[in-house]
Amino acid sequence: MEQKKASKFGTPPGTLIHIGKQKMENVHISVIDYNETTIDEREVSSVEECKRYTETSTVTWINVDGIHDPVVMEDFGKYFGLHSLLLEDIMNTNQRPKAEDYGSYIYFVLKMIYLENGERICDEQVSIILGKNYVITFQERTGDVFDTIRQRLRNGKGRIRKSNADYLAYALVDSIIDHYFVILEKVGDSLEDLEEEVVQNPTTQTLQNIHRMKRKMIGLRKSVWPLREVISFMERSETDLIDPSIDIYLRDVYDHTIQVIDTLESYRDMVSGLLDIYLSSISNKMNEVMKVLTIIATIFIPLTFLAGIYGMNFAFMPELQWKYGYFAVLFVMLVIFIGMIRYFKKRKWL
Numbered sequence: 001m002e003q004k005k006a007s008k009f010g011t012p013p014g015t016l017i018h019i020g021k022q023k024m025e026n027v028h029i030s031v032i033d034y035n036e037t038t039i040d041e042r043e044v045s046s047v048e049e050c051k052r053y054t055e056t057s058t059v060t061w062i063n064v065d066g067i068h069d070p071v072v073m074e075d076f077g078k079y080f081g082l083h084s085l086l087l088e089d090i091m092n093t094n095q096r097p098k099a100e101d102y103g104s105y106i107y108f109v110l111k112m113i114y115l116e117n118g119e120r121i122c123d124e125q126v127s128i129i130l131g132k133n134y135v136i137t138f139q140e141r142t143g144d145v146f147d148t149i150r151q152r153l154r155n156g157k158g159r160i161r162k163s164n165a166d167y168l169a170y171a172l173v174d175s176i177i178d179h180y181f182v183i184l185e186k187v188g189d190s191l192e193d194l195e196e197e198v199v200q201n202p203t204t205q206t207l208q209n210i211h212r213m214k215r216k217m218i219g220l221r222k223s224v225w226p227l228r229e230v231i232s233f234m235e236r237s238e239t240d241l242i243d244p245s246i247d248i249y250l251r252d253v254y255d256h257t258i259q260v261i262d263t264l265e266s267y268r269d270m271v272s273g274l275l276d277i278y279l280s281s282i283s284n285k286m287n288e289v290m291k292v293l294t295i296i297a298t299i300f301i302p303l304t305f306l307a308g309i310y311g312m313n314f315a316f317m318p319e320l321q322w323k324y325g326y327f328a329v330l331f332v333m334l335v336i337f338i339g340m341i342r343y344f345k346k347r348k349w350l
Contacts, residue, residue: 013088015088016073016084017070018070019092019094020094020125020140027067028066029045029047029062029063030043030044030062031043031050032061034058034061036162039153039154039156046075050079053134054080062137063136063139064137064139065141065142066139066141067138076136081104083102090138095125095127096109097109097110098230099234104132105129106239106242107127108127108128108129110128110230111124111126111223112125113220114179115183121187124140124141125139126139126144126172130241130242131165132165132241135168148175149171149172149175152171165241166242167246170234174252174253177256177257180224184264187267188267190213191267191271194206194210194213195270198277199277202278202285207278210271210275213274214271214275217267217268235250295344299340303336306332306333306336310329
């Protein structure tokens with residue numbers, strides 16, 4: 001069942017109510033604890049088991065799949081000292097991407113966008129908490145874009161196993177943003193197909209597809225635009241939780257964010273242009289139909305005139321008693337028809 005935001009009206013600040021669609025039944029908690037030489041990966045059954053990892057010198061990544069259980073959220077608040085307003089934000093899936101500094105930890109909210117079954121574009125809210133030697137990620141359900149990071153941790157390749165928790169947080173944010181390019185590539189292919197359809201054979205279904213794509217662009221824009229503020233916050237923050245050596249990587253993420261935004265804006269302009277092209281194509285199609293009908297009507301006007309004259313029931317009319325009168329009238333009609341066709345072609349109306 002999906003909880004609406006209106007269900008929180010009148011409740012005290014910090015009340016833990018899940019806002020959004022519940023995407024899984026039970027909460028799953030996994031832990032990856034590592035340093036340069038060792039790694040420990042396991043599933044845990046309670047939040048209390050996670051607490052001991054934060055008291056070690058290793059880096060700990062705690063991933064939570066399922067944010068609908070207020071009891072689990074209260075336990076995280078209790079064992080990790082998380083503010084009730086932060087927990088409230090985690091359980092509200094309608095959050096705008098943002099970053100907040102709580103002193104002993106930093107809270108990030110991002111929208112993770114991915115392809116389901118290689119076709120349908122889905123989005124999910126991801127909350128990231130960066131502490132001194134730990135990172136906690138809260139996701140709406142199992143399945144994410146972090147498999148490459150897990151693989152790098154297991155293989156011990158690259159800098160990630162040698163770095164602190166701030167580098168892990170950067171890697172998670174970078175993975176989310178890099179996956180936007182995959183989505184934009186899929187959107188670009190869909191726009192090319194839609195553009196070809198609009199130009200060649202626009203139908204009522206085409207108009208529905210354009211509006212569907214327009215809504216999709218609006219949703220993507222709402223997820224992407226605030227990311228600039230999030231990355232800028234990470235760069236400008238004077239907290240000890242983010243080492244200055246990470247700044248160069250954050251600048252790279254910021255550049256990727258700008259590229260995503262620029263591409264998205266180009267696609268939005270293309271969708272708006274497709275609507276104009278659709279209207280023009282429909283108008284041109286209608287004009288072609290009207291043109292053909294007008295030419296046909298114009299050709300038959302003089303022919304109908306002749307038929308009308310010789311269809312009048314007068315006793316004394318020229319040619320009525322003529323032996324070749326019928327054929328002469330047909331010949332005149334044929335000459336008029338051919339003459340008008342040649343005239344229309346000369347004027348390039350046909």
